[in-house]
Amino acid sequence: MTLINQVTLTLRSVLSDRILHAICGVAVLLVVLVPVFSSFSMRQVQESSIGLALSASSLVLLVLATQLGASSVFREVDRRYTSSVLTLPLSRGEFVAGRFLGLSLFLLLTTIILACGSALVILYATSTYPSARPIAWLTLFLAFGTDLLKYILLMAIAMFFSTLSTSFTLPFFCTLAVYLAGSASQEVFEYITGSLGDQMPAMLRTLTELTYYLLPNFSSFDLHVQAVYGLDVNLGDVALSLLYAVVYTSIVLWAAIVCFKRRELP
């Protein structure tokens, strides 16, 4: 049993999961409905269709990342799958890493399908009311790429909570809390470091700043506005976000492996 076997096994099991089939069905429906909703716009059908397609895809990826990550380890433990698979020449670290890579591969495949589907519906919507500005395809696909990075990172966090938990509820809600806090952290940080923050108690300010640096900063992965309106994207920023995602994910995964190694399995 190698790491690659574990990755393949994970991917296969995900592809045959009925809940995920249902989620993917909803994803297709959301993307197909984009031209219908964007047609309500008066002057920016193209921009609306891009915005809605990105939002729909992002929502689907959020559901998948939290669902897959939060249920990945604990479910295998609960089903006693780990008891048998870990008797094979496969370490606990390889088990967690294999599952993570398999699930990431699934998120990658889903993102590719969503991006292609979105491109088709955007083209269709745009044909009805072309915009004066051309579609920034590169930025659009970059936005899908950074969304993918964000949700892989979120999935790693969900897996970390899953290695600590014996149920689905705890990792699911903890991941959701991290997602909300990570999406808001930049706004809050800018607020408290501004003039308004001077009125706050110093202790609270320091605590908030510390939380800001500890939490994943999801704002850096958001290229939606640039993709929708074809604004310039700083590739240096994107590269930094990529590096941030890789490093942060590695740390979270490492922590998940450490926790799983120390866990007593039935």
Added chain:
Amino acid sequence: MMRPLVFLLLLALLGGIVQEQSNRLQQRPTILKLGPVPHAGLVRATTGEHLTALSFRTVISVMFYFGSFFEKHTNRMQDAPEYLSMYNHLKHAVQLDPYNVDAYYFAEAAFTWELGRAKEVNSLLDYGMKYRTWDYQLPFFAGFNAAYFLKDYATAARYMQLAAERSNNPLFTKLAARYFHESGQSAMGLAFLDTMEKGAKSDRVRQIYHQRKEALLAVNAIESALEEFQMRYQQLPESLSELVTKGLFDEIPSDPYGGKFYLAADGKVRSSSKFVMQSLENEKKPVDTE
């Protein structure tokens, strides 16, 4: 036998409830239809990358709310919609997504003609212009509002100048020059036209700018002579021909648009052409305006 009957009864009951519910929902006050305006900062912090979609949804809900008034009263509104609430929602939408052109376009359509709130709309358009730096329509809307509704020609000229610079459209250049003239800023209009003429790529467009510049130069010359006349005689002449008889001009400059300059009742120099190209027939007609 009983089961299908109960099922049909439940269906009929549901139909009745849905109908009643729909009627009640339609009668909801605006605060419930459009909802209260949430704090933009709070929404921005909690919605992450969905801001553009949320802004889109806000504008659509305002449009639907406004549209429902027309639907009810067959293109004639009896009850006035709550414009303040609508305006606040549009403002909220652009705070979420300052690039959302639907919000600006709808504000322009609904709040100027119906309510005469051109000043508020222009403040919204000013906000949008800072972000949509490529869009010539926002300064065009604002310029139109300033000239047509607010009669503030100096501001209108500045907006039209911006629209012209963004679009390179000679129409906006003409409008800007006209508003500069109306506001007594002919010199600024001349400087603007000169820049546009030099930057024009097409000969035809350059010719249009040149013609407009010639007209403004003529107006400028007549205005200078009028100032001279006023200094000498402490009053304005009765007609422009008096400038020639008093030796301030050899002859009144000609209007490149084919019209004839005259002194309007408000003391401003105007042309019978209104700086629009005259047809041959019009040129032949005698102009009795002085």
